[in-house]
Amino acid sequence: MPVRVVESNAAPQVSGNDPGNRSPLPPSSLLAAGQAFSGTQNVSNQQKEEAWRVNVQIQGVDLEHGYLCGTMEALNVPMADTPVITFWEGEIVDGKNYTFYTGKWEATREDDMRHWSKFPSFAPLQGQVESDGGRQLDLSNYPYIFMRWKEQYFVNVGTDCGLTIAGFYYVCFSCSDGSISGFYYDPNSSPFQKLELKTVNEGRSGFSFSSFELQ
Template sequence: MPGATLHQVCAFLNVGQTFVGTQNVPQNQGSAKDEAWKVNVRIQGCNLEQGYLCGSMEALNVQSTESSVVTFWEGEIVDNKNHTFFTGQWNATKDNDLKHWAKFASFAPIMAEVERDGGLSVDLANYDHMFMRWKEQFFVNVNPDCGLTIAGFYYVCFSRRDGTIQGFYYDPHSTPFQKLELKPALEGQQGHSLGIYQFR
C-alpha cells in the first residue's frame, strides 16, 4: 500500500530521529586491521517533495583526533524528479555511480533499468528502499585541519521497512568503499544520543 509506505518513510526520517552504527575504513593489505568508527546520525530536516534532507553526523573513536568529530551534511533523495541515480558532480562519473550503487543488494533488481535509461522507468516511490547521496558540508566542532576530509560524499541505501541504512563513501583521494552501517535508535536510549546543534 503506497500510503503505508509513505507513513513508514516519514516515521524513520522525522526531524530528530537518530541512527547509530559504524563506519568501517579498510586498511591496506598487510597493515593493521580495518579501522571502525562508531557513528551517530541525527536528521535535522527532511522535505520528501523536494528530495532533500539534512542532518549531523558524529564519528567517535577516530584515531586522528582526541574528540568526537561532528559534521553537518545535506542529502539528495533519488526520486527521478529532483535527483537521479547519476550524481553529475563531486568528481563522480556514471561509472563511479554504477559501481557504488551496485554494492547494495537492493539495487540489483533495478540495475538494468538504470543502465538503460538512468532508472527513469522505475517506480521509486513504492520501492522497498530509498537511494540517497549525503554530502558533508562543514565540520561543527573541530577545525578543518583536523586530519580528516569531507571532500567526498556517501552513496546511501535506506530501508523503508526497518529504517536501516547502508552507505559507501566516495572520494577519489580517500580509502575506497568505506562502509557506513546504521540502524534507527530509540530516543533516550543511553549511549546513543547526539547533541542538538543549531546551524545558521
C-alpha cells in the same frame, strides 16, 4: 568523514511511470526529522583494520524536493581529542529531483554504478538505471530509499583536524526497519568504506520542510 588515504595497489517489482506525474516518495516513520541512527564506518586500509563508531541524526526532511539534512558524529577518531561532528545535506533519488547519476563531486557514471550495485536492493533497478539513470522508475512504493549524503562542513573542529569531507556517501535506507548502509566515495581516499547504521529511539527533535512543523 574518513582519513584521506591513497591506496596503491525475491525482488519487489518496479513499474515504469511518467516522471512528470509522479508523487514524491511516501514518508517513512523512520526517515523523519529528529530520527537518530547509530553504527559504524569501516575505514580500514591496506595497513590496518579500523572502524569508527558513528551517530547520525536527521535534522530536516523535504520529500517534495528530494532533500534532507542532518549531522554525523564520529566517536573514536584516532587523531581527534573529541568526537568529530559534521553537517551533511542529502539528495533523495526519486527520479524527479535526483536520479541515480550523481553528475558532480568527481563521480562518473561508472563510479555511480560500481557503488549502487553493491546494494542488493539495487539489483532489480540496474537495467533501467543503466538505460536512463532511472528516470522512468516508479520508486514511490519501493521498500528502499536511495540517497547521497554530502558533508558540508565541520561543526566542532577545524579543517586541520586530519579528516576530509571532500567525498560523499551512497546510501540505501530500508523502509521496513530503518537500517542504513552506505559507501563513501572520494577518489583520494580508501575505496568502499562501508557505513552501517541502525535506528535508535532517542525521541524526535528537528523540523520538517514539507509540513513546516517544529518537533
